[in-house]
Amino acid sequence: LTGAVISSTFRRRTFQGDMTAESDVALFGMELTNTDTYDRQYRNYRGETPQMTIFANANYQLLPNLNVTGTLQYVWYKYDLTESMPSENAIGQMLTTAQIAALGLGTTRGEGPDGNGKFYMKEYVSTVNSATSTAVRNWYAFDLVNASRSRGFIQPKFGLNYNVDENFNVFGSFAHVERFVDLSVYYNSGRVNADAEDEKSDQIEAGVGYTSHSLNAKLNAYSMVWDNKSARIQDVSKAGLPGYDRNGFATILVGSSSNQGVELEFNARLDEWLPVKGFEVRGSATLSSNMWTDVLESVKKDPTTGARQVFNSNGANAQGVRDTVYIDELTDTHVGGPPQQMASFGLTYRWDRFFVGIDANYYAKHWGLDGDTYVAVDGSWNAAQTAFSPVFKRTLPRRVIYDLNAGYRFDFEGVRGYVTGQVLNLFDKEHLADVDNFGVQPGIARSLRLNVSVGI
Numbered sequence: 001l002t003g004a005v006i007s008s009t010f011r012r013r014t015f016q017g018d019m020t021a022e023s024d025v026a027l028f029g030m031e032l033t034n035t036d037t038y039d040r041q042y043r044n045y046r047g048e049t050p051q052m053t054i055f056a057n058a059n060y061q062l063l064p065n066l067n068v069t070g071t072l073q074y075v076w077y078k079y080d081l082t083e084s085m086p087s088e089n090a091i092g093q094m095l096t097t098a099q100i101a102a103l104g105l106g107t108t109r110g111e112g113p114d115g116n117g118k119f120y121m122k123e124y125v126s127t128v129n130s131a132t133s134t135a136v137r138n139w140y141a142f143d144l145v146n147a148s149r150s151r152g153f154i155q156p157k158f159g160l161n162y163n164v165d166e167n168f169n170v171f172g173s174f175a176h177v178e179r180f181v182d183l184s185v186y187y188n189s190g191r192v193n194a195d196a197e198d199e200k201s202d203q204i205e206a207g208v209g210y211t212s213h214s215l216n217a218k219l220n221a222y223s224m225v226w227d228n229k230s231a232r233i234q235d236v237s238k239a240g241l242p243g244y245d246r247n248g249f250a251t252i253l254v255g256s257s258s259n260q261g262v263e264l265e266f267n268a269r270l271d272e273w274l275p276v277k278g279f280e281v282r283g284s285a286t287l288s289s290n291m292w293t294d295v296l297e298s299v300k301k302d303p304t305t306g307a308r309q310v311f312n313s314n315g316a317n318a319q320g321v322r323d324t325v326y327i328d329e330l331t332d333t334h335v336g337g338p339p340q341q342m343a344s345f346g347l348t349y350r351w352d353r354f355f356v357g358i359d360a361n362y363y364a365k366h367w368g369l370d371g372d373t374y375v376a377v378d379g380s381w382n383a384a385q386t387a388f389s390p391v392f393k394r395t396l397p398r399r400v401i402y403d404l405n406a407g408y409r410f411d412f413e414g415v416r417g418y419v420t421g422q423v424l425n426l427f428d429k430e431h432l433a434d435v436d437n438f439g440v441q442p443g444i445a446r447s448l449r450l451n452v453s454v455g456i
Contacts, residue, residue: 041085043088045082047080047187049079050078066163076152077150082146083190089240095138169208203222217268223259229254233252233310235250278350309327310324311371315371316373316375320390334372353410357404396432403423420450
């Protein structure tokens with residue numbers, strides 16, 4: 001068929017390699033023998049990332065109560081990728097009989113790289129005992145990745161702090177931050193994305209603080225905008241194709257996101273307010289809104305077919321029916337990740353060298369998956385216990401988890417340290433801690449943790 005690309009899969013025989021150590025079970029010397037024989041290898045590549053950074057700090061007291069800080073950082077990095085074998089989802093070209101003869105494959109040249117960017121791989125005849133077949137059916141040629149990219153960028157940060165009086169201060173800062181493009185985006189499962197851009201962010205923060213002998217507190221607001229933000233997508237229909245792994249996952253640049261929020265933290269000694277000395281309280285709270293604000297035009301459509309690009313082929317609606325999430329639907333939906341509402345409160349009592357405390361941790365608005373897709377988070381059995389009816393929601397259920405901790409500080413003959421114990425999830429509450437494309441992840445049950453730290 002003129003203009004059509006026809007693809008198929010084939011089986012490649014591999015053999016168990018042996019170790020250079022006298023025993024196959026060893027701590028060191030775990031190197032394969034005959035590494036130049038590629039029928040004993042599944043994968044062979046080298047990835048290097050040399051990096052360099054230079055930074056300068058400055059701190060200047062502009063006024064008696066006004067302090068200015070600045071940081072200037074230069075970052076340089078390079079990705080070097082060299083394949084000696086193709087990735088598992090690379091596309092090879094089946095060679096003709098004339099090409100095989102001209103290259104000397106099977107006679108003067110065996111399976112492996114040719115030193116000029118090609119890898120030649122053989123397919124054995126499929127039989128009932130194909131695992132031991134020695135008859136070669138076809139030869140295939142694969143293009144090997146030999147690519148590099150480098151870039152340098154500057155990251156400035158400026159901050160102000162004004163002391164209103166001996167207790168109150170106000171502060172603010174601005175920072176421009178960049179991150180190396182995710183290696184998975186650049187390498188792209190063997191289909192190098194040379195146009196992938198680094199992630200960039202402008203970040204602003206402002207707040208007020210209070211400090212005294214018995215109380216420390218800080219309240220701040222922040223706003224971060226990320227451009228060229230990457231995410232892991234899944235399209236099971238493309239599993240094993242170039243740019244996707246065997247499960248249909250790929251990491252791509254998606255677009256821009258906005259992360260905004262308010263944070264509060266405090267700790268206080270209660271000796272001034274309670275007749276019993278030694279009590280301390282601490283707490284924190286975060287209210288955030290993390291949203292996708294824009295999607296790159298270059299990823300809205302499949303580069304090969306022109307169809308809408310799939311973001312998550314395992315998405316679901318409120319009834320649990322499969323509902324594919326497309327990349328062009330991400331705008332104004334939540335960024336998946338940690339809970340967007342978190343709070344904690346703790347109480348500790350100290351007496352001489354002993355301490356005991358309890359913490360309560362609250363989590364809510366937990367969008368674990370991008371695109372506001374639904375996941376099964378609860379459900380119930382029928383009376384006969386033969387059918388289960390799941391409940392689908394976009395967020396994990398709210399939860400409060402309590403932890404208990406106690407310890408003793410010792411100092412014996414110059415040996416100092418701590419003995420501490422923790423009871424995590426004190427009331428053994430069943431809860432969901434996270435979610436990914438494979439499903440929800442249960443939280444830890446009641447657990448005991450002991451720790452001893454010693455210093456001389």
